Amino acid sequence: MNFGLTEEQELLHSEARKFLEEQSPLDEVRRTTSNPEGYCPKQWKTIAELGWTGLVIGEKYGGAGLGWIDLIVVLEETGRALFPSPLISTLIAGSTIADFASDAQKERWLPGLASGDEIGALALLDDASAPALGAAKPRATRDGDAFRVSGTRLHVIDAPNATSILIAFTDDTDALHLAYVPAATAGITVEPRETVDRTRRIGHVTLANLRVAPEDVLASGDDAQRVLESTLDRGAVATTAEILGAGTAIHAMTVQYAKDRVQFGSAIGRYQGVKHPLAEMYVDLESIRSLLYYAAWAIEEKPEDAPLAASRAKAFATEAFTDIGVGAIQLHGAVGYTEEYDVQLYLKRSKWARPAFGDEIHHLERVARLGGL
Amino acid sequence: MDFHYTAEEEAFREEVRAFIAEHNIPEDEHEDPDALEGWHQALIAKKWIGFSWPKEAGGGGGSLIEQFILKEEMSEARAPALGSDFMGLTWVGPALINHGTEEQKQRWLPDLLNCRSIWCTGYSEPDSGSDLASLKTRAVREGDEYIVTGQKIWTTLAHKAQWIFMLVRTESADRYGGITCVLIDMKSPGIEVNPIPNLVGDHSFNQVFFNEVRVPVANRLGDEGQGWRVVMGALANERTGISESTTMVQQLDRLKDLARRATRGGRPALEDPEVRRQIARFDCRISAMRLNGMRHLTHQLKGELPGTETSVNKWLRGPLEIEMHDLALGLLGPEAVEPGDWQRTSLVFHGTVIGGGSPNIQRNIIGERILGLPKD
Structure with missing residues (x-):
């Protein structure tokens, strides 16, 4: 048993941090996110060259051939930097295809996802509290050996920038299917939506009589159920990694503020009313890190533990990050309420992270159920 | 990983x-x-x-x-x-191994390992609780002996222990550097143990008076003035021992059993989503404690001694005890007013939560020694 990062992972960690500090400081993030697409295509190309988009895709397909611990190491840093990009969706699409798709489908999609030419999105959820396992709303009818799929998915992360989309639908026998399709296909429209957290982009995805060919289908029936659940677990774990980074950053900013700000003749961090909440946030962040590491490890090494581990991590992290966001603003006082101060960017990220890949209500219920209640 | x-x-x-x-x-x-x-x-x-x-x-x-x-x-x-002997095995033995002379190890470790001794711990005094370093029990050197005079309080098992692992003041001017750790035979003349019943009437802790008790210098653990250092390590072990997740896993299982039996308004309590969520929150926090503990263990495998990180799980346990018992008594409903297991532990958990340093002290340690905030 070993809870540590390898030397290579430590190196990846520090390189990711250095890159983001240099190339994407928060004033750059603010500039980038004022553009309609919400990310910088040039930076996207650079991180693809660094191997981030293909982290968990095999070398055979142009990826880095690394694992989920490497992935969360990078996502902790993109979370810390609030790096605006469709990285999570692209990584999860690649991870799911790499682990569950046919060889032909891997050939078709993985090189593009690894190189960053392809940007993924996951149109899987009905709403944040109940990812609809077994009851995907888009419905399909048979059309020869293909399907015709109609329905909508709301608030799909990264949909406005996606070049390909993972969809779930049920056929007329109520069997579930998962398919990966080009976003530019006739029958798919994406309506970009405004976001409170401008470092993130979402859109409503409408499928209207979309033709899904047999070669697009990744999995069907019980298999599809399993792949869908695992994909959502991966999304929850990836989001938790970004929560850890963002939470650590906003906590560090607030600790520094408590050391610098003098009131009543002393740095406010001396007072227990300030010190104790900061200590509790630290304990929460340590706990998120422990829960996250185990969940990420389980995805590859102990898949039977992954559902419970992922839900524990996302449920705990969601509630803790929500509190940290609010607490950090309150500890800053009026200056935390300004547009200029960066702490508000992290508060907005906490609002974004809450429903992503299932909110606390969904994941706590899953923890209860998987825990035998 | x-x-x-x-x-x-x-x-x-x-x-x-x-x-x-x-x-x-x-x-x-x-x-x-x-x-x-x-x-x-x-x-x-x-x-x-x-x-x-x-x-x-x-x-x-x-x-x-x-x-x-x-x-x-x-x-x-x-x-x-x-x-x-929980105390002896959890921190006295490790302190002897880390700071004791060969002779001291030979003298005390075999009895500890063979269940032939019971140790108690003398930290708190009437005016020195959370502010432990203000302790006043004096030890004055006289030839090969210290003459110890003062009072300890909240001393768990002092009425059964053969030995006490305790802190005394050998130098009044130096707050931390004037503290020394000594091991005293509880049969020594001049020691008086008086019981203090706890809030359920049990006799678990005591006040202990030391009236010119003669203690051989050979019973000093570590150098004179090194007591604070010895005890920081011992407290880290105590906090680890208190916050072992295994105890909380057992408690969670008991709580689930209770929830399966309980009803609210004639309906199974487990149909209430908030009851389910509350239990799931405890599950997440206990799982975090377990994994935090494993992560700290990884540090120890690299040769680091337990330190301030032990305050993380010690802090997590306090609110967990309070909230788990709150839910348990809520599920019991009117039955909560009769004596019973949950009713009893809902009163006595306070001993565990305060022992080894109260939750406020844990948050001070994290704030000051880990986050670097100014001292109170």
């Missing part, structure tokens, strides 16, 4: 399970001296008391991972404790 166990570790787990199958005693016999004696002898024969202590100290020389496995299996089987 690797949470797999090696083949040797898995084989060890099987060995523990076989041992439990052969020697475990039912929970209602855990207080029965004869049954316990058999359990202890079986553990001693295995060298499973002081499992991870070095062999030269008489311990089992086992790895920290195997010790983790041993404790988890024992907890799961609801087996009695690994030895008869």
